[in-house]
Amino acid sequence: MKAITTTGWGPNTKLILSEMDAPAKPGPDDVLVDVHAASVNPKDWKLNFHLAMAATPVGTQRLPPIFGDDLAGVVIAKGANVRHFEIGDAVYGMDMRLRTASLAEQARISQHRVAKKPKNLSFNEAASLPLAALTALQGLRKGGAQAGKSVLIIGASGGVGTLAVQIAKQMKMHVTGVCSTRNLDFVRALGADALIDYTKGDYRKTAGEFDIVFDVTSYETPLTCKALLGRKGHFISTGGQGMSMLATPLYRVLGKKADTVVVESYRQDLDTLADMVEQGTLKPIIDSVFPLEDSEAAYERNRSGRCRGKVVIEVLAD
Ligand SMILES: NC(=O)c1ccc[n+]([C@@H]2O[C@H](COP(=O)([O-])OP(=O)(O)OC[C@H]3O[C@@H](n4cnc5c(N)ncnc54)[C@H](OP(=O)(O)O)[C@@H]3O)[C@@H](O)[C@H]2O)c1
Incomplete structure (x- = not known):
């Protein structure tokens, strides 16, 4: 699959498009998602560029890591304990602790850290929300x-x-x-x-x-x-x-x-946010959208500190 990886560690690291193995099949509590969109958070470049080694839990993540926490996409496989989602469900979420690795065509994520995508949002809009x-x-x-x-x-x-x-x-x-x-x-x-x-x-x-x-x-x-x-x-x-x-x-x-505040991803909170979106009291604000291969430019935009709302990375066009 296509995924964004780094050229190394530290502030001068660049993000590049690579060909990588797809994630292994989901664990009992995970879903495997076809990622349609991801989004950029300052944490990604702060931790991953400057404290990259310390931030990478060896054993849960390949080195170099795939970037990205937020995702929106479609469930394509699920673990034995997953009751809340079916194959084909559109979902959104993030898992900062285990790192979603969402700048890729597929990502594996715990069923407890995703929720059904708000029905009235595109994948790009939904991916801008979680973190x-x-x-x-x-x-x-x-x-x-x-x-x-x-x-x-x-x-x-x-x-x-x-x-x-x-x-x-x-x-x-x-x-x-x-x-x-x-x-x-x-x-x-x-x-x-x-x-x-x-x-x-x-x-x-x-x-x-x-x-x-x-x-x-x-x-x-x-x-x-x-x-x-x-x-x-x-x-x-x-x-x-x-x-x-x-x-x-x-x-x-x-x-x-x-x-x-140290953000945590819970399905219940994602559901609460989805309710607000569906009731029209919360709307995603998107600063800009970049294709996956331009992830470096997306991070550059976020590093400017001048964004109005969120920078989205489109993995699969809506
Ligand atoms: N602890 C956690 O769990 C957690 C979670 C999420 C984010 N964070 C942290 O929270 C911070 C913000 O994240 P973010 O995604 O909102 O960042 P962001 O989107 O990059 O913030 C950019 C915005 O900040 C405004 N800004 C810059 N300087 C300002 C100032 N002095 N006073 C008021 N506004 C100013 C800019 O407006 P102008 O261009 O008009 O200045 C711009 O609209 C980051 O440091 C991030 O790492 C922490």
Whole structure:
């Protein structure tokens, strides 16, 4: 099968199209999926390019690894314990712990980490959701999201942020989105009640107190957001980089409300997201679509840090 592999390890690694063996037949709890689409997450290039060896669980993955966590596709084989899916079902999901290896024509994934694809989405749209939407949902929940509460979403225009804005609105929260000037109208159209342009001065000192500060950029720490949190605010970080990785747990040790969301894939949460999509309260936001053979360009686009929503890799044209 065609799959994307790397030319090596480290920051100068390139992604190349290779011919590889198809995955072995599914284990008892797995499904084998004909991948129609995958999507790009910053984690892929951060971990895989910079900490590649440490991030690769030897024994579960060939070296060099096939990239990609998110997928949408069609079940072509299933293990003996799989009751929830039939051959021919359209599914979407991701498995970050075992790594889905979705930049390939076929992928094997646990039945617990996929769900039926929302009926009203194309494969490209469905593949854009799992990791980012699960992060948005689980991050908001971790912050104690509920109707009537206020949330500040820092990074509202990106892969996770565009979905967090919509999910918070679906939860009937008051949403303030932080983005740059060029994205103000875009984030407003997603449903944000209020907007802050981060290019116009240091909003962190003046914007008032929020029940939840959800820093999706992971540039911030509970200390840089102190004025935004007040005494009772809950700081949630996606924790992907910089001081937030250290500062958030330290802040919690001091008895403050601060957490890092570490995304997990559960079928139940994927079903919840699919319900929102089918009810029209959540829609995927796609920045750009690249064919499988142009995966390097897709990652380059994501590394720019300027994406509006998600970068999708089309493996099989819809
Ligand atoms: N812990 C977890 O489980 C988990 C899960 C998912 C993601 N993450 C991490 O979360 C982070 C975000 O992921 P993502 O997929 O949303 O990234 P992304 O799509 O690459 O984010 C790009 C967006 O960030 C905006 N942005 C950049 N600087 C900003 C700033 N200072 N303030 C506000 N917005 C800013 C950009 O808008 P402009 O172009 O207008 O600046 C762009 O729209 C990454 O570090 C990722 O590794 C962690």
